[in-house]
Amino acid sequence: MIRPKQDIDLRSGKYLKIWQGPNHPGITGNMSLELTVCGDEIVEATTHVGYLHRGFEKLMERRTYIQCFPIVCRIAVPEPDYNEYCFTAATEELGGIEIPERAVWLRMLILEMSRLASFLMWIGGQAGAFGMGTIGQWAVAHRDFMLDLFEELTGGRVYHMYIIPGGVRGPLPEGFEGRARKVLDKVEKLLAEIEIVMFHSVVFKMRAKDLGIITQDMVDQYGLVGPNARATGLARDIRKDQPYLYYDQLDFEVVTDTKSDAYNRAYLRWREMHQAVGLIRQILDRIPDKGDFHVKVPNVLHWKIPAGEAYVKAESTRGEYGFYIAADGTEYPRRVYVRGPSYSTAIPFMEDLLRGVNIADVAGLNVSLHTYPPEIER
Amino acid sequence: MSLRDILSPFYVWKRAFSKPFVVDKPLDERPGAPRYRGFHKNDMEKCIGCGTCSDICQNAAIDMVPVEGQETTKGDSGLRPMIDYGRCCWCALCVDVCTTGSLTMSNEYTWVDTDADVFRFVPGAEEKPWDSAELGYQRADNYSLLHHDRISMPMEDFDEGIHSFVEMVKGYSREQAQKEADRCVQCGICVAACPAHMDIPDYIKAVREGDLEEGLRLLYRTNPMSATCGRICTHKCEESCAMGHLGDPISIRWLKRYIIDQIPDNEFGRILNEEFAPNGKKVSIIGGGPGGLAAAYYLILMGYEVTIYESRSKAGGMLRYGVPEYRLPELQLDRDIDHVVKLGVKMMYNTRVGKDIDFKKLHEESDAIFIAIGLDQPYYMGIEGEDLPGVIPGLKLLDDVTEGRDPDIGKRVAVIGGGNVAMDACRVSRRLGCDVTLLYRRREEDMPADEEEIHDSKMEGVNIVTQAIPIKIEKGDPLTFVWGEAKMVDQGPGKRPNPELMEDRIHNDPFDTIISAIGQGGDFRFIPENLAESVKVKRGKIFTYEWNQTGDAKVFAGGDIANSTADAISAIADGHRAAKGIDMLLKGKL
Numbered sequence: 001m002i003r004p005k006q007d008i009d010l011r012s013g014k015y016l017k018i019w020q021g022p023n024h025p026g027i028t029g030n031m032s033l034e035l036t037v038c039g040d041e042i043v044e045a046t047t048h049v050g051y052l053h054r055g056f057e058k059l060m061e062r063r064t065y066i067q068c069f070p071i072v073c074r075i076a077v078p079e080p081d082y083n084e085y086c087f088t089a090a091t092e093e094l095g096g097i098e099i100p101e102r103a104v105w106l107r108m109l110i111l112e113m114s115r116l117a118s119f120l121m122w123i124g125g126q127a128g129a130f131g132m133g134t135i136g137q138w139a140v141a142h143r144d145f146m147l148d149l150f151e152e153l154t155g156g157r158v159y160h161m162y163i164i165p166g167g168v169r170g171p172l173p174e175g176f177e178g179r180a181r182k183v184l185d186k187v188e189k190l191l192a193e194i195e196i197v198m199f200h201s202v203v204f205k206m207r208a209k210d211l212g213i214i215t216q217d218m219v220d221q222y223g224l225v226g227p228n229a230r231a232t233g234l235a236r237d238i239r240k241d242q243p244y245l246y247y248d249q250l251d252f253e254v255v256t257d258t259k260s261d262a263y264n265r266a267y268l269r270w271r272e273m274h275q276a277v278g279l280i281r282q283i284l285d286r287i288p289d290k291g292d293f294h295v296k297v298p299n300v301l302h303w304k305i306p307a308g309e310a311y312v313k314a315e316s317t318r319g320e321y322g323f324y325i326a327a328d329g330t331e332y333p334r335r336v337y338v339r340g341p342s343y344s345t346a347i348p349f350m351e352d353l354l355r356g357v358n359i360a361d362v363a364g365l366n367v368s369l370h371t372y373p374p375e376i377e378r
Numbered sequence: 379m380s381l382r383d384i385l386s387p388f389y390v391w392k393r394a395f396s397k398p399f400v401v402d403k404p405l406d407e408r409p410g411a412p413r414y415r416g417f418h419k420n421d422m423e424k425c426i427g428c429g430t431c432s433d434i435c436q437n438a439a440i441d442m443v444p445v446e447g448q449e450t451t452k453g454d455s456g457l458r459p460m461i462d463y464g465r466c467c468w469c470a471l472c473v474d475v476c477t478t479g480s481l482t483m484s485n486e487y488t489w490v491d492t493d494a495d496v497f498r499f500v501p502g503a504e505e506k507p508w509d510s511a512e513l514g515y516q517r518a519d520n521y522s523l524l525h526h527d528r529i530s531m532p533m534e535d536f537d538e539g540i541h542s543f544v545e546m547v548k549g550y551s552r553e554q555a556q557k558e559a560d561r562c563v564q565c566g567i568c569v570a571a572c573p574a575h576m577d578i579p580d581y582i583k584a585v586r587e588g589d590l591e592e593g594l595r596l597l598y599r600t601n602p603m604s605a606t607c608g609r610i611c612t613h614k615c616e617e618s619c620a621m622g623h624l625g626d627p628i629s630i631r632w633l634k635r636y637i638i639d640q641i642p643d644n645e646f647g648r649i650l651n652e653e654f655a656p657n658g659k660k661v662s663i664i665g666g667g668p669g670g671l672a673a674a675y676y677l678i679l680m681g682y683e684v685t686i687y688e689s690r691s692k693a694g695g696m697l698r699y700g701v702p703e704y705r706l707p708e709l710q711l712d713r714d715i716d717h718v719v720k721l722g723v724k725m726m727y728n729t730r731v732g733k734d735i736d737f738k739k740l741h742e743e744s745d746a747i748f749i750a751i752g753l754d755q756p757y758y759m760g761i762e763g764e765d766l767p768g769v770i771p772g773l774k775l776l777d778d779v780t781e782g783r784d785p786d787i788g789k790r791v792a793v794i795g796g797g798n799v800a801m802d803a804c805r806v807s808r809r810l811g812c813d814v815t816l817l818y819r820r821r822e823e824d825m826p827a828d829e830e831e832i833h834d835s836k837m838e839g840v841n842i843v844t845q846a847i848p849i850k851i852e853k854g855d856p857l858t859f860v861w862g863e864a865k866m867v868d869q870g871p872g873k874r875p876n877p878e879l880m881e882d883r884i885h886n887d888p889f890d891t892i893i894s895a896i897g898q899g900g901d902f903r904f905i906p907e908n909l910a911e912s913v914k915v916k917r918g919k920i921f922t923y924e925w926n927q928t929g930d931a932k933v934f935a936g937g938d939i940a941n942s943t944a945d946a947i948s949a950i951a952d953g954h955r956a957a958k959g960i961d962m963l964l965k966g967k968l
Contacts, residue, residue, distance in 0.1 A: 017829060066523070067436035134390045141399035148411075155415040155483075161469050169474070170518035173413065173745045193389070200386040201379060235654030294521045299560045301475070302586070 001213065001216040003355040005242035006043060012223045014038055020362055021053045029077075031346065033366070037359055045354035045362075047347045053377040060336040065091050065165065066300035067332065072323075075338055076375045079118035081110050082316040084163040084339070089244070090312040091165050092297075094305045094327045100292040103167030108245045109283045110153065110162055111314065115277040116187065117146040118317045119269055122370055126266050127198055130207050135198055140227075142190050143344035145183045152176055169292035171236075177284050183275050193272055199267055208263035212353055212365040217258070222352075223344040226319020230370060231260035231268045235248035238315040250282050269317075269370070304331050311339075318342065318370045340375030347376065406966070410485030415468045415515040417486050420502035422448065424480035427455035428565035428620040431472035439465035440472060452571040453618035463489075463497035470515050473959055474523045477563060477620040484511035484783055516744070523618025529558040531632055536837040540808045543703040543779075546834065547609070552588075555636040559586035562628050563620060571618035573951035576600045577650065577677055578615055578630055585633050591649045593637040598650055601950050602675040602718055603697075604670050605710040610636025610701055612828060612945040640714075647715050657681035659964050660745040664731045664904075667695020668946045669750030669937030671715060673960075674723045674951030680961050684723045687740075689730035693719070695752050696938070697946060699777045700799065702806050708780075732904025741933070746960040749913075749920065749928075750937035750949060753898040754863070759794060763851030772803035772895030773964045779806055788890025792817060792859055793840075795846055795895035796825035801832065803893045804840040815840075815887070817846035819859060821876045847879050856888040900939045909933070925959025925968065926952050 008015055017285035021032030030051035031065045037046035050120055056075055060068045072087040073329040074081030085107060092099065099107075100253060120143040121232040124136030143334060153171050154160040162169050198204050219229045229236055241245040257264045308327040322339035401407050410416050424727030427448070432440040442457035450456030459472070459481065469497060473481050481501070486508035491497070502509070527929060532548040533539075538547050550558065564579040572578060577596045586591035597604040611631050641649065660810050661677050662671040666688035674684045682683075692698055693715050719725060731737050731751075756771035758764055772795065778785040791807045793800050796818035807814045816823060816835070820845050825832060835841060845864040852858040862884045864877035912929035914921040919934040919942065922928055928935050936952025938944040962968040 029769075063436050064470065066434065070436055070467055070471065100660070132387075137399075138393075142552075151411040151414060153413070154886070155411065155413040155470065156468065159467070161415075161471075169521060170413065173411075194384050196389045200383050202383040203387065205379070205383060234863070292520065296525060297523075297526060299563070300523050301563055302560070302583075 001215070002218070002352045004063075005338060005355070007281070008036060009035075013042065018359075021284070022048075028370075029370075031373040031376075033350075033354070035337070035354070035359065035362065036332060040358050040360070042354045042357050042359060042362065045351050045352055049347075049373055050185065050378050052374045054377045057336050057338060060333055062332065064300070064331045065303055065305060065333065066330075068336065069164060070159075070161055073161060074318070074374065075321045075373045075378055076321075076340060077158065078121050078372065079317055080159055081114040081163060082314050082321045083323070084160070085111060085314055086312045086321060087325070087336070088354040090162045090310040090323045090325045091305065091352055093310040093312060094308050095165070095297065095303065096306075097166060097295065097297050099167045100295055102171070102288045102293045103295075104245050105287040106168045106172070106293060107163055108247070108250075109280065110150075110160065110168075111148060111245075112276050112279045112283060113149060114160075116273060116280065117143050117150070117316050119273045119276065120146065120187070122269065122317070122367070123194065123198075123266070123273070126364070127194075127204070130204055130368045132198065132204065134199070135194055138190055139233050142183075143189050145186060149176070149180055149183055152179070160278045164294070165300070166297040167292070169294070171293050172287065172289070180280065180284060184280060187279055188274070191270065191277075194270065199263075199270065205263065205365060207361065208266060208368070209261055211218065211262040211361055212357065212368060213259065213261045214353075218345065218349070222349040224319075224349065225341045226315070226317065227255075227265055227268050227272065228260060228345065229319065230255060231257040231265045233258050238313055238320055243315075244312075244314060249286075250279055252279055262364060265368050265370075272317075302331055304329060305333075313339070316341070318345070318372070338375065338378040340372070342371035342375045345369050346371035346373070381441060405488055409511070411484065412513040413515050414483070414485035414487065414513070415470045416484045416511075417489065417508050418472075418501040419482050419484050419498075419506075419509055419511070419514070420459065421480040422458065422478040422502040424478045424623075425458055426453060426478055426480075426504070426509055426567060426623070427457035428477050428563065428567055428619060429455070429457065429459075430475050430477050430563045430565055430620070431459050433477045433563070434471045436469075436471075437465040437467055439463075443500065444885060445500055448503075448638065449789040450570075452614070453567060454562060455565075455567060455570075458500050458503055460498060460500045463499075463831060466493070469909050470592055471523075473515060474517055474521075475563075475661070477524065477565070479517070482514060482516045484508035485515035486511055486514070523606075524563070524621065524625070525561040525675075526621065527804050528561075528629055529554045529627035531610075531629065536834070536839075539704065543809060546704050547705050547932075549639050550632055550636045552640075555585050555633060556588070558629055559583070561621060562586070565620045567618050567620050568615035570629060572615045573945075573948040574600045574954060575951070576615075576634075581637060581856055582628065582630070582633055585636060587590070590637050590640050594641055594646070594649050596635060597637060600954060601947070602672055603714045603950055604634055605638040605714045606668065606697055607950070608632070608638050609710060611947050612943075614947070631901055643713055643716070647720075652721060654679050654681050657684060659683065659745045660685070660743065661746045661748065661960055662687065663748045663750065664747065665695060665937065665939075666690075666693035666725065667750055667752050667937060667949060668697060669752075669949035670695070670748065671718050672950040673748045673750065673934075673936070673957045674953075675718045675721070676957035677960060678718075678721050678723055682745075682960070682964075685726060686723060687726045687729045687735065688729050689728070689751075691727050693725060693727075696754075699780050700773060700802070702776060702779065702802050704805070704809070705802070711884050720964075723825065735908075737904050737909075738906050744932070745964055746932045746934065748926075748953070748956050748960065749933065749935040749939060750953065751900065751904075752938045752949075753900045753944065755899045756894065757897045757899060757902050759848055759894050759896060761795050761850050762846050763853065763857075766851055766853055766857060768857050768890065769851055769892045769894065771898075772799045772893050773804050775806060775893055775899060777785045779810075783836075785810065787893075788813060788856070789813060790856060790889045791815070791891045791893060792887070793893045793895060794818075794888040795818065795825055795897070797895065797897065798827045799898075800895035801827045801835050803895050804835050805838055807893070808838050808840060812891075813841075815841045815889075817843045817848065819845065819847050820874075821826045821845060823868060824874060831840075840862075845877055848886065849879075851892060852886075857892060859887050859889050861885055861887070861891055865943040925962065926956040927959055927963070927968070931963065
């Protein structure tokens with residue numbers, strides 16, 4: 001339930017203004033909340049961003065399409081691949097490029113690996129926000145095992161720069177599949193442990209249950225997507241609703257819940273981690289080990305993309321992630337607009353949702369909405 | 379809330395007894411993955427300093443800088459990439475786009491120094507611990523952002539082609555030309571290699587963007603004989619092309635031809651829009667070949683009154699009389715010449731300087747003279763029987779065919795030589811219905827002829843015999859050609875091996891005609907005695923100084939008669955350079 005705004009007389013002595021951030025308490029990224037509290041209770045919250053602003057969208061207008069490619073991954077640091085995919089796929093759509101089958105599978109592989117890695121980091125943050133730092137250490141250590149895989153596949157641990165116009169930059173390294181499966185087994189084991197120490201913990205249950213409840217009517221009103229929306233019971237997942245790549249060939253169900261509070265959202269994401277592990281296994285089974293993984297695109301140094309517009313979206317860990325590119329027939333994109341789910345979640349929605357929340361739960365609620373500030377400040 | 383919920387958090391204690399995840403000494407124990415995008419390595423020998431890495435770098439982290447020990451040569455800018463690790467984001471696009479494959483990355487990722495400036499460095503030039511690293515990011519097999527394969531040129535079928543003199547190369551379509559032009563990385567390495575320093579990357583860009591009028595303007599800035607050069611240029615540019623290192627060079631010549639071919643003759647005037655004001659000074663040009671015409675074009679644009687003295691009835695020189703129709707249709711040559719002549723160049727045909735008009739008189743009457751008479755005196759093999767009827771120079775055959783005379787060479791023809799004239803003689807003879815054998819004293823790779831010419835000759839059924847030394851020609855009908863096989867004798871490092879006759883391998887073959895095409899020299903008799911001191915002839919060429927000036931201040935020389943490369947584009951370059959020199963001279967700046 002969203003509590004209505006109330007008039008606040010700051011000189012009355014009843015209220016206190018405090019700042020949370022921009023040094024972040026969990027893994028929310030550099031963002032600050034200007035909180036007005038009355039006792040322990042938040043009566044007003046304002047989100048302040050700008051600490052990470054690098055002007056990506058503007059930078060891209062002065063760069064050729066291939067030069068945008070190393071930039072886009074920075075827009076959401078923990079899961080750069082969705083940026084790479086959306087940007088590249090939109091460019092390919094405008095440029096009329098069709099990528100080979102093997103590249104499609106490799107793209108799906110890295111997107112799902114990215115989902116798992118991103119959730120591993122998030123779950124550490126979620127637990128940490130409620131004082132359970134140990135889980136964060138376990139999860140981040142396992143994320144590092146995932147990063148090892150990224151490093152092997154792409155040459156980079158954090159910024160993979162793998163999904164390039166025309167396909168991907170390389171095939172699976174020798175023996176990669178075996179090592180990947182070992183990591184997946186480790187992650188599964190970790191998830192089982194996390195279930196015990198987090199979802200069965202009295203601390204977590206008491207603090208997360210009924211915190212920040214999202215109802216179905218808020219979903220469209222605030223433009224909520226991803227697990228935040230799915231936990232309300234809406235089975236919305238772009239991978240199912242408008243399948244891209246070869247998601248229609250994979251076997252999976254959209255994970256939903258019946259009540260979107262911090263606990264259920266966390267549990268839903270935990271289940272989606274299991275789902276990601278399953279999807280990665282399915283993809284590993286089916287990746288062709290022969291064939292092209294890259295098709296030639298026109299010379300990237302002066303690739304002029306015909307005038308037109310394209311919007312490409314993908315289901316990221318936080319829901320619909322999209323790139324809109326307007327091309328004007330030159331070597332440079334006229335406009336690139338990044339639609340990340342964090343903007344609508346962290347600014348208009350969180351400001352409303354925080355009213356009435358206990359100050360101790362702000363960090364936990366913030367993380368349970370899963371936002372990435374760099375993506376707000378493209 | 380159950381008891382389990384209260385107890386379960388204590389589960390974490392079990393971790394107290396297990397091995398930690400962290401590695402004690404990560405720098406020692408944790409090498410980068412085999413594909414890790416670590417510090418850069420550059421193979422200085424392979425790198426040609428094309429600067430494509432610098433072009434693609436979106437961080438502007440790469441500067442091309444001169445490096446000690448790296449010299450600028452044709453095909454190598456002498457510059458090498460300097461990378462600023464304060465800017466680099468290790469995206470490895472520089473590695474992906476490297477035209478020679480010299481730039482790679484190691485899997486090394488730690489580098490500690492107190493001096494921030496050291497992190498700007500030239501990989502390969504400064505010794506680094508990771509130079510020898512075997513692992514690190516390299517382009518995967520079958521992956522490249524560049525297009526390495528040339529768009530193949532539509533050609534007349536060879537079997538059909540030898541029945542007529544129709545042009546063999548058909549020319550690119552718009553789509554083909556634009557695709558080929560798209561392969562160019564615009565490094566400009568070719569510009570230095572082109573004798574005329576044509577604006578190659580720019581006119582290729584014009585092709586790519588479909589702005590052919592701009593293309594034409596760019597061509598005429600340095601070369602008024604583009605229809606010709608677009609067909610028969612020796613294309614030194616392509617030999618230096620950066621794309622040629624891992625694939626096929628851009629077909630720069632055919633793209634030039636494409637521009638010219640698309641523009642109708644009557645549009646040239648409007649597009650080039652040449653305007654000039656006569657300045658009243660006279661320049662005489664001896665020889666109406668590519669050198670003379672190029673000089674005439676640039677001189678007339680600078681306002682000079684230009685007269686060309688041409689010994690034949692038409693201009694074009696060796697391009698007309700020495701290059702067969704199937705390589706360069708006369709029509710195309712005429713297009714080039716007509717445009718120059720139309721500007722107001724006075725043409726004195728059938729006027730041989732030294733015979734029909736005195737050089738001295740020209741020297742007195744002109745403010746400057748440019749000599750570009752070319753080489754038209756064939757060399758002799760110096761063997762017995764060379765003066766027999768049926769033994770002719772290659773140039774004569776080509777001349778006869780151009781002039782429409784029947785060369786009457788019979789059925790069996792031997793061509794001696796390995797240059798372009800020899801190839802022309804072979805292919806012309808094939809078109810006249812002869813069986814042709816080419817004999818060359820060295821190996822095929824030693825032939826001075828263009829590779830394409832050798833290839834096309836073979837395709838047209840010319841029998842190429844290498845390491846064959848002519849001994850003598852015996853009288854008779856047919857003639858008997860005596861030649862011997864040769865073995866190649868090593869002359870030590872850096873020298874090309876010499877052929878040596880093997881006395882026991884002598885052949886006697888019958889031929890109706892034996893065509894010798896072993897080169898040609900110049901005829902310098904027109905130079906009067908009083909000028910012989912200043913207009914010097916050295917090693918069969920007129921000796922020139924800067925701006926193609928000879929020892930006589932107002933006499934300039936260029937083309938085959940002066941340069942060592944003896945091809946059309948060098949003659950054009952000479953003409954252009956001499957025109958600038960003459961202009962400077964007459965303005966008192968030289």
